[in-house]
Amino acid sequence: MAEVPQRQAYGMALAEYGDVNPDVVVLDADVSSSTLTKYFADRHPSRFFNLGVTEASMVNVGVGLALSGKIPFVNTFAALLTLRACEQIRTCVAYANANVKLIGGYAGLSDYKDGPTHFAVNDVALMRAMPNVVVIAPADNIEAARMVRAIAEHEGPVYMRISRAAVPDVFGPDHQVQIGKGIMLRPGSDVTIIGSGSMMGRCVRAADQLAAEGVSVRLLNIHTLKPLDVDLICQAAEETGALVTAEDHSVIGGLGGAVAEALGRCCPTVLETVGLQDTFAGTGLDTESLMDAWGLAVQDIINAARRAVERKARRR
Amino acid sequence: MHAHTDTLISELQERARQIRLDTLDMVYRRQAGHPGGSFSAAEILAALYFHHLKIDPANPRWPERDRFILSKGHAAAALYAALARRGYFPVEDLEKWGHLDGHLQGHPDRVKTPGVEMSSGFLGHGLSIAVGMALAQRLGGPRYHIYVLMSDGCMQSGVAWEGALAAAKYRCHEVTVIMDYNDVQLDGAAHDIMPLEPLIDKWKAFGFAVLEINGHNLRQVLDALDEALEIHSMPTVILAHTTKGKGVSFMENTALWHGAVPNSEQYAKARAELLGGA
Numbered sequence: 001m002a003e004v005p006q007r008q009a010y011g012m013a014l015a016e017y018g019d020v021n022p023d024v025v026v027l028d029a030d031v032s033s034s035t036l037t038k039y040f041a042d043r044h045p046s047r048f049f050n051l052g053v054t055e056a057s058m059v060n061v062g063v064g065l066a067l068s069g070k071i072p073f074v075n076t077f078a079a080l081l082t083l084r085a086c087e088q089i090r091t092c093v094a095y096a097n098a099n100v101k102l103i104g105g106y107a108g109l110s111d112y113k114d115g116p117t118h119f120a121v122n123d124v125a126l127m128r129a130m131p132n133v134v135v136i137a138p139a140d141n142i143e144a145a146r147m148v149r150a151i152a153e154h155e156g157p158v159y160m161r162i163s164r165a166a167v168p169d170v171f172g173p174d175h176q177v178q179i180g181k182g183i184m185l186r187p188g189s190d191v192t193i194i195g196s197g198s199m200m201g202r203c204v205r206a207a208d209q210l211a212a213e214g215v216s217v218r219l220l221n222i223h224t225l226k227p228l229d230v231d232l233i234c235q236a237a238e239e240t241g242a243l244v245t246a247e248d249h250s251v252i253g254g255l256g257g258a259v260a261e262a263l264g265r266c267c268p269t270v271l272e273t274v275g276l277q278d279t280f281a282g283t284g285l286d287t288e289s290l291m292d293a294w295g296l297a298v299q300d301i302i303n304a305a306r307r308a309v310e311r312k313a314r315r316r
Numbered sequence: 317m318h319a320h321t322d323t324l325i326s327e328l329q330e331r332a333r334q335i336r337l338d339t340l341d342m343v344y345r346r347q348a349g350h351p352g353g354s355f356s357a358a359e360i361l362a363a364l365y366f367h368h369l370k371i372d373p374a375n376p377r378w379p380e381r382d383r384f385i386l387s388k389g390h391a392a393a394a395l396y397a398a399l400a401r402r403g404y405f406p407v408e409d410l411e412k413w414g415h416l417d418g419h420l421q422g423h424p425d426r427v428k429t430p431g432v433e434m435s436s437g438f439l440g441h442g443l444s445i446a447v448g449m450a451l452a453q454r455l456g457g458p459r460y461h462i463y464v465l466m467s468d469g470c471m472q473s474g475v476a477w478e479g480a481l482a483a484a485k486y487r488c489h490e491v492t493v494i495m496d497y498n499d500v501q502l503d504g505a506a507h508d509i510m511p512l513e514p515l516i517d518k519w520k521a522f523g524f525a526v527l528e529i530n531g532h533n534l535r536q537v538l539d540a541l542d543e544a545l546e547i548h549s550m551p552t553v554i555l556a557h558t559t560k561g562k563g564v565s566f567m568e569n570t571a572l573w574h575g576a577v578p579n580s581e582q583y584a585k586a587r588a589e590l591l592g593g594a
Contacts, residue, residue: 025451025452025455046454046455047455049451049486051482052481054444054478054481054482056444056474056475056478057444057447057475057478057479057481057482058444060441060444060445060447060448060475060479061444061445061447061448061451061479061482062448063434063445063448064444064445064446064447064448064449064450064451064452065448065449065451065452066448067426067433067434067445067448067449068448068449068452068453068457069379069452069457070452070455072448087438088441088475091435091436091437091438091441092434092435092441092445095425095435096425096426096427096434096435097427
């Protein structure tokens, strides 16, 4: 597990990136102590705007800043951002193609103590359906930090979700990201596990256990949910014949849905989807045990991989 | 503030008449659109585009230009007419409003149409976007004023009042809201559907300077636009009392003509009234 929560890695990276890019401005909706945009606020107070609990208006203020040449990072909890400001995102950001960076904190179940009102489990589905919008879910702290620069330098709207929790380190300090390009962490031929966001570390552990049992697991990290790296996924489908997706999101419309759509077009393949099975989940005592309880455990990924391998065998 | 000449007033009256005629033609040709709320805004658009705004149609993205946001996006036809007549694109383009191969969308689209500062359609967004444009100026770069044309419908939306909170917090004196207060909306009279009064009190309580005018009196419109530039401590709202469907007798003050289109007889009568009117 990383030493600091992913939100802290993001907040620190944003504050540091503010040093080198004077066009970056940051907006928050009264949760800067939670999203940790307060680091940016402390370091660049003239470029930080706290709009209070006015999520819809905050997104539009970001649009106005973007149309004036600034690069606004607009922050609040992922569920509030993508649900309460959904129409503003659709009309004023996506349709108007405004260069706004929408950052959804407390993604997935990571706000374990506040419960389902605060969980973001359909944000990816909503944002994926927005034309012009790039959708990002970084796997760990280093990927979150690298993405700050990558999305700032991308011309156009971006949605990125960030976990409240500490997530396992997946990548080393030399990790580089390219929007739209997935990453093969391990080659393998029996089954492919595709992870995203805070589930990536669990996918690594599942792959380790399966490898110990003699299963050859290909492991992919999909940090960009849109545009999806269809080539990488379809190659894995052709070469391994069995896929598992794992996400801290509903299986409807997220990574699992995106992969299923891609496979249907390029290479129909056995697919198991680990994620929230069309449920709101519930409150928990910590993020890790909460995820375990709602079908996102390492064992759930392992079981899904075994099912996929069995289904592949039955097809032959 | 300087007095506006009678010549200027007459010129702008003709511009407003042309905006209404173009709008009528566009709505009739396309058999779609929103004549009522376009006609109520004709003098305001004429004053802005043909006198007040610091703009350059040959350079629509000139960094120092004043910004105008049509928050009541359903008055798109009137905006397109003003932009075309001001030289942003050929007047003939108006004939292709809504056509598959045209650039004029049902509601304004900043990506497709030169001179459209911001896409709009669903009501209420303009004010908070203007706040963002004002905040950007605080960080350096070109200075300009931002104008937002809002409707009674806009002011029924929560996001508009959220924007008002933000405009007050940051004392956005760079922002002038012009409220086309025709008191008629799609389903009926605004004061019946969802009353906004006491509206002056509301705007004042939200931290705005309020100027109240007759939105069809061009001298009052011009004077108010000038006066707003002299207010440096807070944003301004020009509460412009207007008549929905202004200029065509049978369209005036009725929700029926919010989004209705004239038949051939109605079109001819409307055109004659607009040509005959002062």
